[in-house]
Amino acid sequence: MKLAIFWIGTLAAFGITNGMIAQKEALIRNGTTIYLELRPLDPRSLMQGDYMELRYNLNDVSGMKKWRGHFVVDIGEDKIAKINRVFNDEELAENEHLLRYTNWSRGTRIGTDSFFFQEGHGNDYAQA
Secondary structure, eight states: OHHHHHHHHHHHHHHHHHHHHHHHHHHHHHSOOOEEOEEOOOOOBTTTBSEEEOEEOOTTOOOOOSSEEEEEEEEOTTOEEEEEEEOOSOOOOTTEEEEEEEEETTEEEOSOSEEEOOTTOGGGGTTO
């Protein structure tokens, strides 16, 4: 009985992991590439090495009542997204897309908030 539970748990773990991998690969393959404007910030960590903390330009967004939701973004021809408003279940125009956000104590988060790079290569990313 214990062996059966072990194998069922193992198969479930592998199944869930492979499902998540397939979902991310489908997003990479079929998703839309967009770019967001960043605000300047220059962190450095002795324990973690060189990295760039990503702070997105979200100054003009109001109406974030929930701790988790979606922004409506307009994507220009240069693929740079401009955050329009908070999504409230309305119809989207053709050039509008949804971007998920989460409110934390340190601010609003969209995806990752840091980018690590090889030690000593900080000048390569200075203009970012």
